[in-house]
Amino acid sequence: MARYNPKETEPRWRKAWSDSDAFRAVIDRSRPKYYVLEMFPYPSGRLHMGHVRNYTMGDVIARFKRARGFSVLHPMGWDAFGLPAENAAMERGVDPKAWTYENIDRMRAELKELGLSIDWSREFATCEPGYYGKQQAWFLDLYERGLVYRKESVVNWDPVDQTVLANEQVEDGRGWRSGALIEKRKLNQWAMRITDYADQLVDDLATLERWPDKVRVMQENWIGRSKGLKFRFHGAPPADDLEVYTTRPDTLFGASFVGIAADHPLAEAVAARDPEAARFIAECRKGAATEAQIETAEKIGYDTGLTVKHPFDPTWELPVWIANFVLMDYGTGAIFACPAHDQRDLDFCRKYGLPVKPVVLPPGEDPATFQVGDEAYTGPGTIYNSGFLDGLDIEGAKAAAIARIEGQGDGEGAVVFRLRDWGVSRQRAWGCPIPFVHCETDGVVPVPKDQLPVSHPDDIEFGKSGNALERHPTWKHTTCPKCGGPATRETDTLDTFVDSSWYFARFANAHSEEAIDKDAADYWLPVDQYIGGIEHAVLHLLYARFVTKALADDGQLSVREPFAGLFTQGMITHETYRRQNGEWVEPKEVEFTAEGNTRRARLGGTGEPLIIGDVEKMSKSKKNTVTPDEIFEVYGVDAARLFTLSDSPPERDAQWTTGGVQGAWRFVNRVWEEFDSQPADASTAPADPELRRATHKLIRQVTEAIDSFRFNSGIARLYEFLNLLKANPAKAASPAVLAARQEALSAFARLIAPFTPHLAEECWTRVGGSGMVVHAPWPDFDPALTEDAVRTLPVQVNGKRRGEIVAPAGAEAADVEQIVLADPEIAGKLEGLTIRKIIVVKDRIVNIVAS
């Protein structure tokens, strides 16, 4: 009996897969296709456990679908542009390109060690001219279509990374990467018209049935579509034609004042002649930067002294206030305030003594007595105090008010989005150059496609802050493609989220002359199962959806949604350990002792007691990391893969523990023991029916578990079945059991293949399977065999369990009743009671209602 040795078996099987080119994706129209993709990694240097879990999940699906007869595409690439490379350049004086490719080499080796069933022939990195040159080509196509444009705008400037960030990349007023407080700057920027697709991006969410609701809700919130009315107030200049946006035109008769943002043009006009107003505006600008401060900030306002006429009553003059809670970049930067039915407006009016007139009467309230106190009423009701709107419900009044305004020519129904256009300019060198030149005569001119790619100069000087392309002595000087005169190249590069917004389509044919090989893309797309972190719920996933739609409209793609199925996996966490002085301690330095059920930790060597802290996401700063290579070294790749999936549902965080991975490792060894102890000359006796039934039940359960992304459940069933096999050992087994074991082991080797592929190959060979398990079909189950012949039915009396009986599977109610009533134990429990009713649930349970 030989011990299982992953160090010997695992590399051997990886070589066998590679030698037979087992994972090459092939267009085969006779079979259904399946495209499984995990979000490609940024080549940061080393693989971490999160990668192991993410890529193992995708691999489970890929191997499972292959065994089920699908033509599978499972590719890998590198999201290789980005700031860390430039930061490394600055900190250590290395070349970003060389640094990136070294990282890719190391991470590729680690990914290959993980035994992933990837078609490596399609690998690319986004920093290759062969990739980003194609990106420049379609970027020019979208420019032709008006979806790419330049605009002077106020942007989010990250003073640490020295670059512009999109709104999506600013979290709580800080840069998503640097954490620096964001400043507002006015710059000339490249942008993409994602707002042209805002409606579609919301509407099509409904078609994404295999996306988590959570992600759909997050995108919907982010796009923030609202329907309402845009209309103009009239007044004396400068307050003539003041346009506001509202979602509550039904409450127009409850108006108290008109509010404008501090940076609204009208506010600036007022400030020009009113120093007090100027002071107020300056104070607003100084205001709070973080969300928490904004939330608690008091509502303040300044009465400009201007008035405008109410649209439905020209004699009604409304005062115009500058208000700090009105935002310039949403709607029109101006509102009308109805304090009775909007909390913000109410707070403001109470503070400044402005009138509060209710116009929506809640159901059951008396119009003579209903009053609004300190809480605005935002619920349903009937409109009153409102002239021609009286008696209507809210929806009816909205429609009537909009119709009246439109009839007056003062405005129209409008849809407003929270989503802004996507600013894609970044002042960085290590990114995709934007293929335009600036000419004194012709202005902004696209680089002709036959001159693509526009690539980086070789002698680029990194190592200082700011944009190295801008600093380069010669690179930006060129000639205008139009007039031949002197021109300068655009030195901004594209946001790296552009790189990741179409890579899934490039994988259809990674070597195509066109950006996207449409025939290949038509076959493979959409991605059937996309897997990645929830942190990309808005940024990456929204941009990829937008670019897909834009390229589809340009005829370069047929699908309008890139990812038919999305799965967001949880993170890997680990306990944290600290010394008494607060220093973090790495797990490998910790020794544990147990006192009953209490665990205590000590520092290895000195024995100093340690504090066991919270379970947190693995991070270098808290030293609670375990690296894949040290785990592979001790337990093998299969045990590591198995453990990342076995303990938690895939969408939830999984806690890494030494005990847990040891459990997985023991499973690997015990599996091998079962296979190794099975005699080679298989018995031809009729198989033991009970073990057969258990086998078919197992096949069914594991198949359903993988199909529904419940990997941990499937693995739990495999653990249980292994216990059953151990209870029916090969040693001293009857011929019937041996025959059933043979069938069970043949299925078992294939069922574990998605999770522990190396072990599966070894087992498959040992049990006499033909060829490699990667080519073997998924085992089938006989539905009839997944049911037991005899059932043990619990018997309840008045809902409490009082005994059990044995009945044939599928026994009818009448037969079961007879068995129950004949049972002496149950008869005892029924003594003195009258049976009112007997409920028999077929094959499940019997309940006797008695009194």
Added chain:
RNA sequence: GCCGCGAUAGCUCAGUGGUAGAGCGCAUCCUUGGUAAGGCUGAGGUCCAGGGUUCGAAUCCCUGUCGUGGCACCA
């Protein structure tokens, strides 16, 4: 404030109308030529709380508590 998600054994989690389960941990015992290991057996659960529906609720519904994620002066 709004919208989600979660709460089951000491820990991490399955179970989603019908007999409360797994892995790890813990305890007893066995093995001491698989040995910085292996195995047997076992203990351990008001299924967060309260109410409702039902013959029957961990499971479905309502309310609450605690934890957690997202959005947020978005008119």
